[in-house]
Amino acid sequence: MSKWKHGAPRVAFISGGGSGLGLRLAHELVQEGVKVAIFDLYVDDAVLADLRKQASNGGWVESYTVDITDPDAIDITMDLAAAEIGAPEFAINCAGILRTAEFTELPYEIFEQTIRVNLIGSRNFAAGALRHMQSGGHLALVASLAGICGSYTHAAYSASKFGVVGLAEVLRTELTPKGIHVSVVCPGEIQTPMLEEERRVGRVVAEVVNEFAGVMPVDKAVAGILAGLRRRQYMITPGFRARLTRALARKTTTLFHRIVDGKVRAGLAAERQLTATE
Incomplete structure (x- = not known):
């Protein structure tokens, strides 16, 4: 385990900590003695109890029910958490949703909800x-990674995540003079319940396009993300294939588009073949 560049935080705030990536990060932090505040729409009592069992060296966890889209509720709830367990030395926003469809089939309401x-x-x-x-x-x-390069059926998701990357860029610029570090985590696909649901209801063509960057087991993804966070790295993308995809998308756009277009053609052909055999 790599050490924290500036020492482990004493207090951490995590949104979306009731499941998926946020929950795995919460597990790692409480085991390191960090006091963690989880913000989510719902945290299962059994999940919270298990987190508390994992806590060591003074670590602890409290959960706070709140809607991440409600700015006033977030301010009030974070004020409460800061009063109860302390001001955050580390805070990570993991809350998010994924809804997929071709843009012309994507209802406005779903696009707006995702944003x-x-x-x-x-x-x-x-x-x-x-x-x-x-x-x-x-x-x-x-x-x-969808905030660096678009993918088939990901209009709402990519638009929202491109926005998060832009927000992080500005925050880094404004907060660096104040001594506050900023990171933006840009992973490829991670084997989480959100990805499993996408595979269940999503298009084959999206899976074919996204396979270029690979799918990471959650344990390896969390380890890579934590390593970057401990170093206070700005942009964190775990996995060689995902980092290669990011580099191609940013530095060789024309080549990357050719690769993606080829994947789209292959994916659409696979869909037609599946339809023909049904």
């Missing part, structure tokens, strides 16, 4: 945490 949760939610989380974070603190926002 509200993923992008406006990131804004609300950052604003609430920064009310209490002091110099030396560390703010992290979970975006996605």
